[in-house]
Amino acid sequence: xxxxxxxxxxxxxxxxxxxxxxxxxxxxxxHHHQPFATIEDILHTVLEIVIMGGLAGVLIFLDIRFTxxxxxxxxxxxxxxxxxxxxxxxxxxxxxxxxxxRIGIFVKILGDKLKKDSPYSGYMRSQFSYIEDLVHAxxxxxxxxxxxxxxILLKPGVxxxxxxxxxxxxxxxxxxxxxxxxxxxxxxxxxxxxxxLALTVARAHHEKWDGSGYPDGLAGxxxxxxxxxxxxxxxxxxxxSDRVYKKAWSHEEAVQMIRKNRGRHFDPVIxxxxxxxxxxxxxxxxxxxx
Ligand SMILES: [Fe+2]
Ligand SMILES: [Fe+2]
Numbered sequence: 001x002x003x004x005x006x007x008x009x010x011x012x013x014x015x016x017x018x019x020x021x022x023x024x025x026x027x028x029x030x031h032h033h034q035p036f037a038t039i040e041d042i043l044h045t046v047l048e049i050v051i052m053g054g055l056a057g058v059l060i061f062l063d064i065r066f067t068x069x070x071x072x073x074x075x076x077x078x079x080x081x082x083x084x085x086x087x088x089x090x091x092x093x094x095x096x097x098x099x100x101x102r103i104g105i106f107v108k109i110l111g112d113k114l115k116k117d118s119p120y121s122g123y124m125r126s127q128f129s130y131i132e133d134l135v136h137a138x139x140x141x142x143x144x145x146x147x148x149x150x151x152i153l154l155k156p157g158v159x160x161x162x163x164x165x166x167x168x169x170x171x172x173x174x175x176x177x178x179x180x181x182x183x184x185x186x187x188x189x190x191x192x193x194x195x196x197l198a199l200t201v202a203r204a205h206h207e208k209w210d211g212s213g214y215p216d217g218l219a220g221x222x223x224x225x226x227x228x229x230x231x232x233x234x235x236x237x238x239x240x241s242d243r244v245y246k247k248a249w250s251h252e253e254a255v256q257m258i259r260k261n262r263g264r265h266f267d268p269v270i271x272x273x274x275x276x277x278x279x280x281x282x283x284x285x286x287x288x289x290x
Contacts, residue, residue: 008060015056019048075132078194082136089145099237100139106233106280107138113273120225120269133194137201138230144174144202171215174202200224205231208265220267228267232258232274235265251281 023045027035036042086100111131115124124130145153148170152163159167178199185193204218204227211219223231236258239249249257255275262271274280 008063011060012053012056015052016049018052019045079136082139082194086139086143089143099241100142102237102283103138103141103230103233104135105283106237107230108135109277109279109283110229110233110270110274111135113277114229114270118269118273123225129194133197134201134226134229136194137198137226138233140174140178140198141201141205141230141234142170142174143177144170144172146177147173168206168214171203171206175199178202197226201227201230203227205234207231209267210264213265223267228270232266232270236274236280 023035023041036045108131111124111134114120115131127133148167152159152166155163178195182193182195182199185195201224203215204224207213207216207218207223207227208231209220209223209228211217213223236254239254239257240251242248258266258271259275262268266274
């Protein structure tokens with residue numbers, strides 16, 4: 001039973017029992033007052049209990065409504081802050097302006113599917129607001145690109161090894177930025193938030209299932225689940241979009257590449273769920289139609 005429910009229950013009991021307490025209390029202090037001496041007394045007390053119960057119910061209902069509205073307002077404020085933060089990196093990388101929005105949509109679809117029916121559903125269900133946090137986290141995956149110079153980030157053509165090394169730092173820089181934001185949040189509020197998930201996604205979204213990714217060379221389930229989900233959606237959207245250095249692939253070409261990378265770049269379980277998800281293909285088709 002959660003604490004809030006316990007408080008409501010206590011409040012309800014106190015209010016409902018107040019007429020009984022009053023009846024006994026007067027009986028103890030006044031010799032002229034016998035508790036429940038007449039039928040009228042009993043009916044009177046029962047009526048009071050019903051009224052008090054109704055009053056408690058109304059007050060609890062109003063409190064739940066008010067708290068829910070506040071929570072909703074907080075969630076909206078949070079979402080706006082995330083989008084603003086993410087748009088800082090996006091602003092410099094004009095070609096990917098729709099990239100973050102689509103990743104959020106893909107992550108939601110794929111996340112819902114994995115949560116519903118997969119070996120990961122137990123874990124995902126046990127985490128409070130996992131999918132919502134995952135969507136927020138996915139939007140921030142490339143926040144570290146804010147620190148990559150324009151000459152490299154917007155270079156049309158193949159990057160040199162040195163330039164690619166600079167690009168790679170967007171993972172560690174992103175996670176550093178989000179780690180300090182996360183620490184601040186925890187210090188002030190005392191609980192964890194989507195930022196904890198966001199910093200792991202920022203750091204690990206270029207890790208590969210076979211251990212050949214960066215920055216930490218993690219392999220298999222050592223790569224945080226959230227990062228494995230975002231990684232697939234990120235790659236899928238990157239290859240099916242036009243970029244400065246390449247033309248967009250078709251959905252079929254992207255699917256072929258993803259299938260080939262099952263168990264190499266991508267988690268096999270997540271790949272299978274992704275390949276079965278028709279909705280993603282429909283969104284891509286709609287997005288590029290005309
Ligand atoms: Fe990235
Ligand atoms: Fe990306």
